[in-house]
Amino acid sequence: MNILKKFIDYYKPYKGMFFMDMFCALVLSAIDLAFPLVVRYLLNDVYTLVDKAKLLHYVMLIGLGLFLTYVIRYFCQYYITSWGHIMGAKMEANMRSDIFNHLQKLSFSYYDNTNTGKLMSRIITDLFDISELAHHGPEDIFISMLKILGSFIVLLSINAKITIILFFITLVMIYFSYFYNKRMKYIFKKNREKIASVNAQIQDSLSGIRVVKSFSNEGVEKSKFQKGNMEFLQTKETSYFIMGKFFSGNGFFQGILYLTVILLGGIFISNGGLNVSDLVVYILYINVFLNPIDKLVNFTEQFQRGITGFERFLEVMNTEPDIQDEPKAIELKNPKGQIEFKNVSFGYNDGNNILNNINVNIKAGKNIALVGPSGGGKTTFCSLIPRFYEAAQGSINIDGINIKNIKLKSLRKVIGIVQQDVYMFAGSIKENIAYGKPEASFEEIVEAAKRANAHDFIMNLEDGYDTYVGERGVKLSGGQKQRISIARAFLKNPPILILDEATSALDNESEYFIQRSLDELSKNRTTIVIAHRLSTIKNADEILVLTEDGIEESGTHEQLLNKDGMYASLYNMQFEQIS
Structure with missing residues (x-):
């Protein structure tokens, strides 16, 4: 009932369209029910009782009446088919907006455990089936119930005994349908899960197509796809058997219903309990009676697809964001960029802490470098500041305010992030730079590109700032993508900057230009640098050596070398590799 209530809620904005659809369905059913009565009237009264001289006049009047009713039927059918489907499409669009907006609220931890391909299946395939159910469901049930009830009453008036026998056969049909409905609901849900897995595998394989080809692993991908595809086929085969x-x-x-009518009709005609014209009308009404039953039977598959799709839709919608604004959260005004970690610990779902009892005070405008072994929690440390993940223990303050008491949008607005793996959206270079400030003018975009040392290479491209970058920026080099990412950060102009190994994957020439851009970007900002190449952080105000046990060492480059501890060991190891 709770699922049904939530489903009905999506009809509320379109109540007018819905009730008009139901009214048209009522008219349609009434016309279909009236036709056999007209035939009965013609057979029993007009053709047998009316004078032949007046017969043509009666038939013409009845014909005109039927023509007018079928004109009305035409417009009702048109409304149901067109505007009824439009209503379903509008509901589908609303659901798609709701699920997309909800997905925007969910934190990184949700996406860490959820495949993008499966989410796409819920947003596209499931919602289409829900849309079809939204339109056809109420309409088909309403028309069918009217026709079944109306024809049953008329059949009862023609011959009660035959009708009661047919009623019991119909009850057996209903039980039979209920039994197989339960089995179909289960198997259709399995179908959903399997096709979502196939979509996920396709998305994963195509996204990594360059890696696939570089390792000549097309056969491996084909095998993985074939396995999922065959599992889906097996569930489809089972569903089709059912x-x-x-x-x-x-x-x-x-068929048994028709057979019963013919046999019992013959018996009643032979003993005078039924005339031939009534049997003809009775058979016509059996068709009216069976047509909605047949429609409901066919609708069963659509209903099961739609309802299982809606259940999967609700699974996402019922997932509460584990990171959201506190009721009394405030806007961060005139931020200076002072950051403080107080006894902060954090671990992922495996139960092991990545960070343990971290205490750090980063003064506004300072340049702090994070170094340490892989897996020591450097990226996690930075991800806690914009609340991509929530600290398990302790607190993080910005300008003395606990970040939990700051509105998420306001918090993330003051933090700029330049990552090693730059994500480029499909679109132009101009659009990708403007992502840092969507309302920015073209002049501001150009100025940001110049400060990021990106303007010259952009102007050398055939379409300049309108150059299409391809999916994930495939048409640009790593260094070009990185400079566009830095231009985004310049455009955003945040007081706090996080550089997550922004130059580690670049060649020396690209690194030189990008390092100059990053030095320019870091001026007068609180900057946290996750460094892979320790030679790039010699001038940091403070270097923190982060391990699984916490902050092992802290100090300037010279101080840490003099300590001859972990930092000195890491630095000397890199120096030896270079030399």
Whole structure:
């Protein structure tokens, strides 16, 4: 009932369209129910009782009346088919907006455990089936119930005994449908899970197609895909076996209904309990009676697809964001950039802490470098500041305010991040730079590119700032993408800057230009640098050596070398590798 209530809520903005759709369905059903009555009237009264001289006049009047009703039926059918589907499409669009907006609220931890391909399946495939259910569901049920009830009453008036026997056969059909419905719901849910896995595998393989080809692993990817594809095929085969029994079983019961009418009709005609014209009308009404049953049987597959899709939709919508604004969260005004960690600990879902009891005070405008062995928690340390993850213990303050008491949008607005793996959106260079400040003018974009040492290479491209970068920036080199990422940060102009190994994957020439850009970007900002090449952080105001046990060492480059501890060991190891 809770699922049904949430489903009905999506009809509320379109109540007018919905009730008009139901009204048209009512008119449609009434016209279809009236036709056999008109035939009965013609057979029993007009053709047998009316004078032949007046017969043509009566038939013409009845014909005109039927023509007008079918004109009305045309417009009702048009509304149901067009505006009814538009209503379903509008509901689908609302659901897609809701799920997309909700996905924007979920933290990194949700995406760490959820495959993008499976999410795409829920947003596209599931919602299409929900849309079809939203339109056809109420309409088909309403029309079918009207026709079944209306035809049953008329059949009862023609011959109660035959109708009661048919009623019991119909009850058996209903039980049969209920039994197979339960089985179909389970298998359709399995189908959803399997096709989502196939979508996820396709997305994963195509996203990494360059790695696939570089290792000549097309065969491996084909095998992985084939495995998932065959599992999906098996569940589809099972569902079609069940559907085959379901539809053929209902077809058998419909045949039994016709057989019952013919046999019992013959018996009643032979003993004078039924005339031939009433039997003809009775058979016509059996068709009216069976047509909605047949529609409901066919609708069953659509219903199961739609309802399992909506359940999967709700699974996402019911996932509460584990990081969200506190009720009394405030805007961060005139930030200076002072950051303080107080007894901060953090671990992922495996139960082991990455960070333990971290205490750090970073003064505004200082340049701090984070170094240490891989897996020591450097990126995690930085991810806690914009609340991409939530600290398990302790607190993090910016300008003396606990970041939990700052609105997320306000907090992340004051933090700029330049990462090693730059993500480029499909679009132009101009659009990618403007991502740092969507309302920026073209002049501001150009100025940011110049400060990032990107303007010259952009102007050398055929379309300049309008150059299409390709999926994930595939048409640009690593150094070019990195400079565009830095231009984004210049445009955002944040008081706090996080540089996550921004130059570690670049060649020496690119690193030289980008290092100059980063030095320019870091001026007068609180900067945290995660460094792979220790030679790039010699001039940092303070270097923190971070390990699984916490802050092992801290100090300037010279101080740490003189200590001859972990930093000195790491530095000497790199120096030996270079020499």
